[in-house]
Each structure stands twice: as C-alpha cells, then as structure tokens.
Amino acid sequence: MKPIRKAVFPVAGLGTRFLPATKTIPKEMLPVVDKPVIQHVVEEARAAGIEHFIFVTGRGKGAIEDHFDVAFELNATLDQRGRKADLDRLKQDTPLPGRTSFTRQQEPLGLGHAVWCARDLVADEPFAVLLPDMLHEGPTPCLADMIKERAHHGGQVIAAYEVPENETHRYGILDLKGETEGSPQIRAMIEKPQKGQAPSRFAISGRYILSPKIFDILESQQRGAGGEIQLTDAMVTLMRDEPFHAHLFRGHVYDTGHQLGFLTANIAYALKRPDLAHELRLILKDLM
Ligand code: UTP
Numbered sequence: 350m351k352p353i354r355k356a357v358f359p360v361a362g363l364g365t366r367f368l369p370a371t372k373t374i375p376k377e378m379l380p381v382v383d384k385p386v387i388q389h390v391v392e393e394a395r396a397a398g399i400e401h402f403i404f405v406t407g408r409g410k411g412a413i414e415d416h417f418d419v420a421f422e423l424n425a426t427l428d429q430r431g432r433k434a435d436l437d438r439l440k441q442d443t444p445l446p447g448r449t450s451f452t453r454q455q456e457p458l459g460l461g462h463a464v465w466c467a468r469d470l471v472a473d474e475p476f477a478v479l480l481p482d483m484l485h486e487g488p489t490p491c492l493a494d495m496i497k498e499r500a501h502h503g504g505q506v507i508a509a510y511e512v513p514e515n516e517t518h519r520y521g522i523l524d525l526k527g528e529t530e531g532s533p534q535i536r537a538m539i540e541k542p543q544k545g546q547a548p549s550r551f552a553i554s555g556r557y558i559l560s561p562k563i564f565d566i567l568e569s570q571q572r573g574a575g576g577e578i579q580l581t582d583a584m585v586t587l588m589r590d591e592p593f594h595a596h597l598f599r600g601h602v603y604d605t606g607h608q609l610g611f612l613t614a615n616i617a618y619a620l621k622r623p624d625l626a627h628e629l630r631l632i633l634k635d636l637m
Pocket residue numbers: 359360361362363364365366367376377405454456457458459460462463480481482606
C-alpha cells in the first residue's frame with residue numbers, strides 16, 4: 350500500500366461570509382488565538398507524517414505563501430532584539446525547503462475543481478485533503494488516526510463527526526454500513542438532507558484520504574449544488590468502484606468558516622492556553 354505523503358489544502362475560496370475582513374486578507378489567514386487557521390491545519394498534517402504540502406490558492410492569497418516562507422528581515426530584527434523564543438517558534442513553523450507547492454485555481458469553481466487543480470502536483474499516489482476552515486481538536490490528530498485506520502482496511506477515508514439531530518440538514522451526512530464504532534464502510538453520502546431524512550448524525554468534517562483516480566472523475570465532473578464542481582459528487586462516483594470508510598472523529602470540530610464557529614474556536618483554543626485561560630474566564634464572566 351502506498352503511503353500518504355502529500356496533502357492538498359484548498360485555499361482559493363472567496364470567504365464571502367467573512368466580508369469585509371476577507372476583502373484583502375485570505376480567510377485562511379484569520380487567527381485562532383495567535384496562529385492563522387491554515388497553520389493549525391498544516392500542523393495537523395505534519396503530525397500525521399505528511400511530507401509535501403500543496404496549496405491551491407487564488408488571487409489575493411499571497412499572504413499564505415509568505416506565511417510558510419522564511420521572513421529574513423523579521424528574523425534578523427528578532428535576533429537583534431534577543432527574542433530567541435519567538436525566533437525559534439517561527440523557524441519551527443516553517444516547512445523544509447522544497448516541501449511546499451502552490452498552484453492556482455484561476456476561478457473559484459468549487460472544492461472539487463480546487464482539488465483537481467492539484468492533480469499534477471499529487472501525480473499518481475493516494476493523498477490527503479484538509480479543509481483549512483475546519484479545526485479538529487482531539488486527543489490525537491485526526492489525519493494521523495485516518496492514516497492508521499487506512500493501513501487496516503485500505504481504500505478511501507472520510508472523517509466525520511456527530512452533530513445534533515436537528516442540525517443534520519446543514520451538512521454532508523454519511524450513510525454508514527452497520528456499526529457506528531471503529532471505521533465503518535460508507536454506503537452513501539447525502540449533501541444537506543431534508544429535516545428528518547438524514548441517514549445518520551455523522552457529518553463530513555473536511556478531512557479526506559483519496560485515490561488519485563478521483564482526478565479522472567473530477568476532469569469530467571459537471572457542476573452540482575450552487576453551480577460549483579463538488580468534491581462530494583466525484584466521491585459518490587468513485588464509491589461505485591472503490592470502498593470508502595468513515596473515520597468517526599470523537600473530539601471537537603470547529604467550523605471557522607462562519608462567524609459563530611470562528612468565535613467559538615477562538616474561545617475554546619484560548620481556554621486551553623495556560624497563559625490566557627484564567628484572565629479570559631474573568632473577562633467572559635464580566636461580559637456576561
Ligand atoms: P468554503 O465554501 O467554506 O469557502 O470552502 P469559501 O467559498 O471561501 O467561503 P464563503 O462561503 O464564500 O464564505 C471550504 C474551503 O475550500 C476552499 C476555500 O478556500 C475553503 O478553504 N475553496 C472553496 C477553494 O479553494 N475553491 C473553491 O472554489 C471553493
């Protein structure tokens with residue numbers, strides 16, 4: 350079985366739900382506490398042993414490329430000022446030379462199209478896709494667990510998390526074969542099912558391990574929901590020939606792509622920080 354060495358980060362969306370903040374700042378660069386959301390997700394990929402980081406960017410997303418590069422002037426200034434801890438942290442966060450690639454999705458035609466734009470960089474090997482606006486916080490990194498599970502059953506893996514029954518209509522929901530423990534096989538996926546029609550409470554959480562065969566399907570994929578080329582539609586086609594398993598993530602998932610999710614993630618992550626938690630608790634109490 351080929352190992353998972355490459356991860357694709359689709360970061361070309363317009364982030365319209367965060368206007369006007371995202372008029373000039375990429376949505377993926379908005380911070381959760383003091384790290385851009387994209388960095389949280391790249392760290393998850395690194396912890397899973399990913400060696401090559403492929404970013405599908407678009408116009409106005411240059412800050413992401415700069416963020417994962419060495420900032421010589423900043424480093425020199427920090428060095429002069431004796432800010433060793435800050436300097437070490439920046440160095441530690443920077444991927445090794447040659448381990449990042451950037452390609453452009455010239456028009457934001459949808460997630461499926463963004464993934465397809467990475468086809469030449471991924472080439473002929475299985476790969477991971479991580480949606481940068483979905484943060485997974487658990488005892489072990491989500492992608493690392495998915496890779497371990499894949500080693501047992503092969504095929505494709507989609508991470509999912511349990512959402513309240515009355516919210517299933519907002520998500521892509523998995524129809525699972527049999528057990529809701531371990532890593533059950535997926536029978537089908539339903540995008541935003543009508544209220545009361547969801548086959549389970551497991552919502553797709555933005556982490557995928559896919560075969561490169563998905564690129565051939567995406568090549569001729571018609572536009573789906575919202576007039577966009579949807580990754581889900583291509584996965585449904587691939588599912589006819591290849592098994593898909595679910596990784597049922599048991600930690601917290603924060604959708605930072607909308608205001609409340611973003612604010613919740615900031616509070617939750619700050620409350621885990623020993624240098625911030627105590628004061629933040631007092632501030633929150635005061636505000637209430
Ligand atoms: P979203 O739909 O959450 O992002 O896509 P968006 O389109 O930027 O957000 P809104 O709805 O306008 O506020 C999830 C991820 O997929 C990327 C986005 O950048 C985001 O990280 N994406 C989405 C692309 O790279 N290309 C696309 O065409 C669409």
